Amino acid sequence: MSRSEPILKVENITKSFGSAEILKGVGLELPKGAIKILIGPSGGGKSTLLQCLNCLVTPDSGTIWFNGGVVNIQKSKELYAFRQQVGMIFQDFNLFDHLTALDNIIIALCKVKKMSKQQARERAMTELDQVGLGDKGHLYPAELSGGQKQRVAIARALAMDPKVLLLDEPTSALDPELVGEVVAVIRSLAHKGMTMIMATHQISLIRNLADEILFMKDGLIAERGTPDELLGKGCGTLSQGFCDKLNEIAGEES
């Protein structure tokens, strides 16, 4: 693994909602091109951690470094600029319901990146083609399947030229037969060297893509290591137990 400067680094992130302490001091580093995968039981803090990484949820304490500099999240201008460079994919897609697939991408390019409408349209078409939806640009979210919606969401995030992609259970809301098309897109991103951190229960993604697995439990990273270290036969780790359970479920389904 290359020892390059991390693109995104966080240290000692904490977050409470009321009296519930969701994150109890989490730190991680994302070197360029790395793929880290968050696994662990529900309520362990995976989603909250991802949302803290781009400050959709403001951490109570902790520091975020991006591209070598500390992000001052109190300054809204700096925060907006930071978010532009960190793409996020949500479990339930979060496409804008009143806009077509194409316009979902165009509006972000025009309003945030201040691109001209013409340039934005060309870029949006390119990105839709990349995810295999070049012919679906005129359709509204309500007219797309879950897998197609998620692919539009990925195209929209990629159009912003993010340096890092945060993926929050990108396949969990999909019908089983639609998971494959989204997994394929994520795989191709991985092969192109996109830096990613992803929470997922998709066993195929965990095993094949992860440079490092982070097992989160009770607001802390309980285990971290390569898939071989954590998932090798008989290593008796939390991660292995968890993945065995996922395998069982997957086995029952197929």
Place this chain on the structure above:
Amino acid sequence: MDDMAFFRELVTGLNRGLLMSVMLIIPSALGGLIIGIVAGALRAFGNSLVIRIGDGYAALFRGTPLVVQLFVLYFGLPNVGIYLTPYWAAVTGFMLCSGAYQSEYVRGALLSIKRNQYLGAQALGFTRLQTIFWVIIPQAMRRALPGCGNEIIYLIKYSSLAYIVTFMELTGEGKTIATEYFRFTEVFLVIGFYYLILVSVAKIILRKTEKALEVPGFGSV
């Protein structure tokens, strides 16, 4: 012979009144809608002081009869040196009253937009204002439209209260003729028919607007 004179006078009078009513309704409806959108947005997204002011405005204008509001505007304000013509007193009263109701429809629609729409926009780097303007309002507008249209139709009918501040619109003109000829039933039936036409036209325009803004997945058929 007498009938002919009566009907001729009735039709000319009511047509004149109809024009006046339309001149009242259009600016009142537009003004009310603008006030409603601004007040509704402030009440949904403002800080606690702004919300309190907005709530106070809505409580005052929804809580008191429109007749009282018109009286205050026309007969009360001169006491503090503000003189409104009957037309402007009526339009001001209608706008403020309609705006208070509209702000409720708008507020409800804004609050009905799911949180994931905010998150989606924020994650792309939209500012808060951009999110509200380009994502929340366009969606809320479609949700609010049926309610706002309802309020406009209601406004068409309560515009008849303008004759209380001596502005001669449809109902005022009709009432004068009815008194002159002592033929109330016929006159008010015809007035009712005029309002029915006004409302029907408004309904067609509203339906057209809804159709034009229609997006799959947003309810309206």
